[in-house]
Amino acid sequence: MPPATAKHSPPGTQLVVSFKHDKLALAFFQTQTQHQLLPPPRTRIFKIIVIGDSGVGKTCLTYRFCAGKFPEKTEATIGVDFREKLIEIDGEKIKVQLWDTAGQERFRKSMVQHYYRNVHAVVFVYDVTSAASFRSLPAWIEECKQHALGHEVPRILVGNKCDLLNSVQVSTDLAQQFADTHSMPLFETSAKNPGSGDGGSRGSSDHVDAIFMTVAHKLKSQKPLILSQPPGGSSTDTVALKRGRNESEESWACGC
């Protein structure tokens, strides 16, 4: 019996092979997707960009939040890496998209415009063991400003690598002063060992999960983009995004 193949099935159809009275009958049935029958449950999505110098731990932080562990090895991000996690806040399922951007200028150039489009929150990261990464923060803030991301977009400051207690170059006081000046909350953490710390002046570091959940809580009260796709859809799909009810009916295609 030749294998049943459906090379040219029209979109939205499914090949159904049925055996009846020992005869092979092939029938195409229109697949009535949930999307066609019912309005799909809408999942609000939050796009959060994570920026900072190369090597501060952006990939490790986003991986820690989305995969729940520290990556075994990382390489410099080229362009952008995209991770997402479905979380539940007050009974509502929300998709958090973390855009892990390249810290190295040569890997950013062609992508910068994409990073800053339709952003809901910004996470600035520095490495507590690198004064240089802390000194770069004003430049990252400036880049955000140039892409029309001002104070209306929630922003937080994260000092990473708090597990490296003996190599700290950026004091909590200094970082707090900077955060206050720029009206951002400060979190100190370790993607490698969240919750670590000396329990002394630096205290225990914040949990990575708690940091991103705090941002998500803050965003939940806003009206972000609505994703017209049932929860659980592939993150690599091209999805149509619409603005929330209070905003214009403009829509975008997001090839994320």
Ligand SMILES: Nc1nc2c(ncn2[C@@H]2O[C@H](COP(=O)(O)OP(=O)(O)OP(=O)(O)O)[C@@H](O)[C@H]2O)c(=O)[nH]1
């Ligand atoms: N000890 C320690 N090392 C960390 C931590 N987070 C990241 N690292 C290490 O720091 C290095 C850089 O981490 P990445 O997450 O790749 O840094 P990045 O900011 O994404 O770098 P780019 O992709 O180049 O922008 C890696 O060797 C990580 O293992 C941490 O919390 N503690």
